[in-house]
Structures are given as structure tokens and as C-alpha cells.
Amino acid sequence: MANITYTPKDILQQEFKTKMRGYDPVEVDEFLDGVIKDYEAYNKEILTLQEENDRLNAKIAQLSKNQATNSRNQSESTSKSQTVTNFDILKRLSNLEKEVFGKKLDQEENEEIRTSQSTDDYSRSNDTRLRDNRTTESRSNTNRSSGDDDLEKTRQF
Template identity: 65%
Template sequence: MTKLNLSARDILQKEFKSKVRGYDPVEVDEFLDTIIKDYETYNQELLALREENHRLVNKVDQLTQSQATLSRMKQEVPNPTSVTNFDILKRLSNLEKEVFGKKLEESSGSVKIDVSEKARASLSSAAEKVLNNDDLGATRRF
């Protein structure tokens, strides 16, 4: 804080020398000039503290909003134990093998190979797309 020339006690205890017609005007003027300088210093200090207070209040508001956003984001983060698209595709592949495997055994051998290869290619392509996709939120429609 800036060093001030007068304290409240100094102003209260200040005594002016009297002359025949009252106080010495030069001494009174010098004292009032010192008081004015102190008031200007107080005013500058007050303005600086108000600006700092305003800046800090804004920063607290901003941090509060950031914290609220982070807490909302933490709530929206999916559970790591939840089912992923890869798990769903794996299950689907096993089901298709089970269902189509029985049907294909009943049908001819050449058709069996053709359908099996198509199913594997389709599943491989779907699994590759899921693994390469970084946006898991968009793919969690299941």
C-alpha cells in the first residue's frame, strides 16, 4: 500500500499557530495541500481495489462455471464397464455363426461357403469401422 503522509490521528491532533487575526494562512494551506494529496492517494487506492475486486469476482464466476461444466461432463462419461460396440458386434457375430451355421449345414456346400465369407467380410468391415471411430458417443445407439 502507498505510504500516506497523514493518519487520522495526525489530522485530529494538528494545531495551527494563531496570529493576531487567526491562523497563519500559509500553514493552513500547506496542511490542506497535504490532506488533499492523501485523499487523492486514497481515491487511487480505492479505485485500484475496486478493479481488482471486480476482476476477482469475474474469475470466481468463470471458475464456478468451469467446475459446473466439468462435473456435468463427469456425470456424462459412460461407465467403463458398460457394453461397447465392439462387444455388441462380437455377440452378433457369435449369434450369426450359430444361426447361419445351422441353416448352412442344411443347404448346399457352395452356398454355405459363399454366405459364410460374406458374413465374415461384413462383420470384419463393421468391426474395423467401430475400432477406427473415435466418436463413441455417436455410435452408442444400441
């Protein structure tokens, strides 16, 4: 605060010498009373503003501390919430795909199962035919070879 030369009390107690042809002392006193009132009002306003300034500076310091703490907590929670958010998004996307494509996929799977079953049935029937043919051929070969052996033996006699 600036250096104050006169306080309201100094102004009130100031006495001036009187001279001939000087200012009217009553007028000077009334004027000085007005100056004192203004001076006191300015002092009150200065004190009020200083208190408000101190209060606001304290609040700024407190908010700065809170902001530093919040920014640390927020950076930690942001990474966690992004992970959760990404997981949630993937889960929702998966559910949507199941809903939209699930019916088509189920139908395709059922068709594939039917196709594979019919293919398996066809393969089994072919395998059975092949086995039957092989069995028949091996029997005939056995019969032929035993018949050929009999002919050989007969010839030797």
C-alpha cells in the first residue's frame, strides 16, 4: 500500500493559522470534514478489497492443489475407463453381430451339417459298396486260386 501522509485523525485535528484576509475557517473545516469522510470510506474499501484478495488467493491455491490431485486421479481413471470402454464397445459389437448375423450363421451351420451328414452318408454307402466289392473279388480270387491249384494238382497226377 502507498505511504499515507495523513490519517483521518490527522486531518480532523489539523489547525490552521488565521491571517487577515484568509479563508473562512468554517468553510475550510466543512471541506476537511468531507475529505475525512471520503478518506475513511476509501480505507474501508481498501480493507474490504484486501480481505477479498486474500480470500481469493487462498481459494486459488486450494483449487490448484485439487486440480493437481484430480488430474493425477483422472489420468489413472481415464486409462482404466478407456480400457473398460473399449471392452464394452467390443462386447456390444459382438452382441450386435450375433443378433444380425447369428440367424444367417445358424442357417449356414445347419446347411453345412446337413451337407456334411449327407456327404458322410454317401461316403459310408460308397465305402460299404467298395468293401462288398472287395469281399466279392477276394472270394472269387480265392475261389480262382483254389481252383487253379486244384487244376495244377490234377495235372501233376
